[in-house]
Amino acid sequence: MNNRAKDPGLAQYALWNAKKRKGAPQSKRVFLAYADKALGESLVSLFELKGFPAQYALDVASLHHGLRTWNPQVIFLDTRIAGCGNYALVRSLRESDDGERRLIIAMSGFLPEEPVHLLKEAGYDGHCRRPCRVWQMTDLLDEIFARGSLR
Secondary structure, three states, X not given: OOOOOOOOOOOOEEEOOOOOOOOOOXXXXXXXXXXXXXXXXXXXXXXXXXXXXXXXXXXXXHHHHHHHHHOOOEEEEEOOHHHOOOOHHHHHHHHOOOOOOOEEEEEEOEOOEOOHHHHHHHOOOEEEEOOOOHXXXXXXXXXXXXXXXXX
């Protein structure tokens, strides 16, 4: 049984910057940096059940280590990680991207609601509002990898 609500629109989740790459994706690696360990690990398990190899980071140090060693195509980044209310973390990830052009999806706050235009300006490629529904996150992943957006 599917209890999905009708499309909630841009305010709840969206992908606005799908980066086109030549060729089909070789893998569908997903990295999740999330401030709540239990929920983050659960989301990673659910991604893997849906066919998306995934890893988890609780903090900035483990995020940077995972990006260097695992090279994911998509990052779901909790905007609370490292207290980066000014989006410094996503900006630094963009600066160090070295042409990889990973997709970075914000897991943005709802109280107070983080404005979508600020997420776009900071360098995010999309967003979902916390608490993010797993089906919305996997729908975004399906859309990303179906488009051949990444290598």
